[in-house]
Amino acid sequence: MKLSIPSPFVFSLVTVLLLACTNTMADRDPILSKIDLDADPPLAPLPPPPAPLDNPITQAKADLGMKLFFDPKMTGDASLSCGDCHDPKQGWGFNDPISRGYPGTVHWRNSQTVVNTAYLGKLFWQGNAKSLEAQAPIANKGAVAGNGEDDVMEARLRQTPYYIQKFREIFGTELPNLGDAWMAIATFERTLSQRDTPLDRYLAGDKEALSETALKGKELFEGKANCIECHNGPTLTDEKYYNLGVPRPLEWEEMGLNTVTFRWEAYAKGVHEKYYRDWKDDAGLYYSTKRPTDVGKHRTAPLRYLAYTAPYMHAGQFYTLEEVIDFYDEGGGDNEFTDGTHGLENKTPILKPLKLNDEEKESLVVFLEEISGDEIRLKLPEVPPYEVMPDVPGLTQARAKRIGLETYLARTAQQ
Numbered sequence: 001m002k003l004s005i006p007s008p009f010v011f012s013l014v015t016v017l018l019l020a021c022t023n024t025m026a027d028r029d030p031i032l033s034k035i036d037l038d039a040d041p042p043l044a045p046l047p048p049p050p051a052p053l054d055n056p057i058t059q060a061k062a063d064l065g066m067k068l069f070f071d072p073k074m075t076g077d078a079s080l081s082c083g084d085c086h087d088p089k090q091g092w093g094f095n096d097p098i099s100r101g102y103p104g105t106v107h108w109r110n111s112q113t114v115v116n117t118a119y120l121g122k123l124f125w126q127g128n129a130k131s132l133e134a135q136a137p138i139a140n141k142g143a144v145a146g147n148g149e150d151d152v153m154e155a156r157l158r159q160t161p162y163y164i165q166k167f168r169e170i171f172g173t174e175l176p177n178l179g180d181a182w183m184a185i186a187t188f189e190r191t192l193s194q195r196d197t198p199l200d201r202y203l204a205g206d207k208e209a210l211s212e213t214a215l216k217g218k219e220l221f222e223g224k225a226n227c228i229e230c231h232n233g234p235t236l237t238d239e240k241y242y243n244l245g246v247p248r249p250l251e252w253e254e255m256g257l258n259t260v261t262f263r264w265e266a267y268a269k270g271v272h273e274k275y276y277r278d279w280k281d282d283a284g285l286y287y288s289t290k291r292p293t294d295v296g297k298h299r300t301a302p303l304r305y306l307a308y309t310a311p312y313m314h315a316g317q318f319y320t321l322e323e324v325i326d327f328y329d330e331g332g333g334d335n336e337f338t339d340g341t342h343g344l345e346n347k348t349p350i351l352k353p354l355k356l357n358d359e360e361k362e363s364l365v366v367f368l369e370e371i372s373g374d375e376i377r378l379k380l381p382e383v384p385p386y387e388v389m390p391d392v393p394g395l396t397q398a399r400a401k402r403i404g405l406e407t408y409l410a411r412t413a414q415q
């Protein structure tokens with residue numbers, strides 16, 4: 001049948017009708033009309049960690065993930081693991097302003113805690129990984145982090161009897177696959193959730209859970225200091241992006257090795273030659289979108305584990321929470337993407353001078369410290385050793401990879 005009305009017209013007609021309906025519904029419905037669509041989501045207790053349908057959380061998978069997290073087999077030269085930059089004793093991050101890098105390099109951003117990352121839909125300061133499963137390979141393979149090769153890392157796992165056995169039990173494959181390793185690592189990270197904090201207890205009804213000073217801090221956080229506009233919901237982040245005018249890290253002024261990484265990152269992220277030459281600061285979200293309005297924006301940081309994760313901001317620009325509060329009290333700062341140096345004035349209009357007195361500043365700090373809860377400590381697991389391969393006549397590398405050693409042995413035994 002041929003349509004007599006052009007379909008774009010039908011489409012817009014339907015849209016207009018739908019909009020009209022929802023508007024009148026909101027006007028008439030006594031509940032809907034009371035909802036303030038512009039209100040910030042309130043602070044809320046952390047729910048149990050969510051997991052994707054194809055990677056449910058099990059204890060066995062989390063245990064395997066823990067081994068892999070601390071096993072240097074998952075990097076280029078087998079000398080560092082996720083746990084070296086996400087150290088349980090350093091808030092599951094790394095306490096230098098700018099993280100250590102792969103041997104011979106330094107990183108270019110502050111290492112973030114992996115605690116409570118189960119709840120985030122945008123990972124990294126730039127928000128460029130959308131799940132923990134997608135993030136793990138970026139970490140293991142990224143040139144200034146793990147710098148690992150797929151084939152080499154997988155071969156190492158396949159040469160380790162502990163992993164052969166565990167991957168077989170958990171994933172049902174004859175030999176370990178890297179894809180399953182990322183699943184296990186992500187599962188382990190999901191178990192690193194700190195849900196039993198004074199904030200969660202307070203929000204669940206225990207009015208004694210937060211100290212009087214922290215409660216004053218909470219009131220400021222949600223009121224006069226307006227932190228809640230961006231740090232809201234159960235994770236204390238809206239997962240949106242802003243340029244606060246955080247100053248450029250000194251390291252890029254003074255240290256050659258840091259400058260190398262910064263320049264390489266800009267190039268690797270496809271920045272135009274002119275900007276590559278002119279820009280001297282981290283352009284954040286711009287690297288993902290290439291939109292001028294996104295230059296220098298970073299994802300709002302979650303604030304639930306801060307007592308253990310100093311220094312703060314994307315390049316560890318502030319050593320203490322006091323410095324962070326002073327920064328916000330002044331209405332944020334300025335950098336080359338906010339002050340017009342490159343014709344860009346991207347600073348968020350949300351930040352305004354707060355005029356906090358010393359007592360108010362202190363109570364905000366106390367609030368942020370108290371809501372961190374207890375530190376998640378862990379006895380570091382032992383790294384499972386390699387075993388030599390038996391000498392199998394007639395087995396080529398290509399066949400071993402394709403069909404697996406055991407199948408090959410079983411087949412030759414039958415012949």
Ligand code: HEC
Pocket residue numbers: 069074080081082083084085086099100101102107108109110111112113114117120122123124125126132135136137139140144145146185
């Ligand atoms: C050489 C140091 C280094 C290694 C090794 C490393 N990381 Fe990271 N990690 C970082 C840094 C630095 C960041 C922030 C990077 C950025 O935003 O660009 C980060 C960010 C993350 C984040 C994002 C957290 C958030 O709040 O968005 C997760 C999750 C993470 N790493 C997990 C891992 C896992 C899993 C491994 C091992 C597979 C690993 N990392 C290996 C340094 C490292």
Ligand code: HEC
Pocket residue numbers: 125221225226227228229230231241242243244246298299300301302303306309311312313314315324325328348350351364
């Ligand atoms: C306009 C949105 C916005 C407002 C308002 C805001 N923040 Fe932030 N906050 C961010 C963003 C974005 C980052 C990450 C910035 C970066 O690294 O460049 C951040 C980072 C932080 C960090 C560092 C976390 C870490 O892991 O390094 C702390 C602490 C913090 N904010 C506390 C506060 C407090 C306290 C207030 C209220 C006084 C506040 N923020 C108001 C958006 C906001």
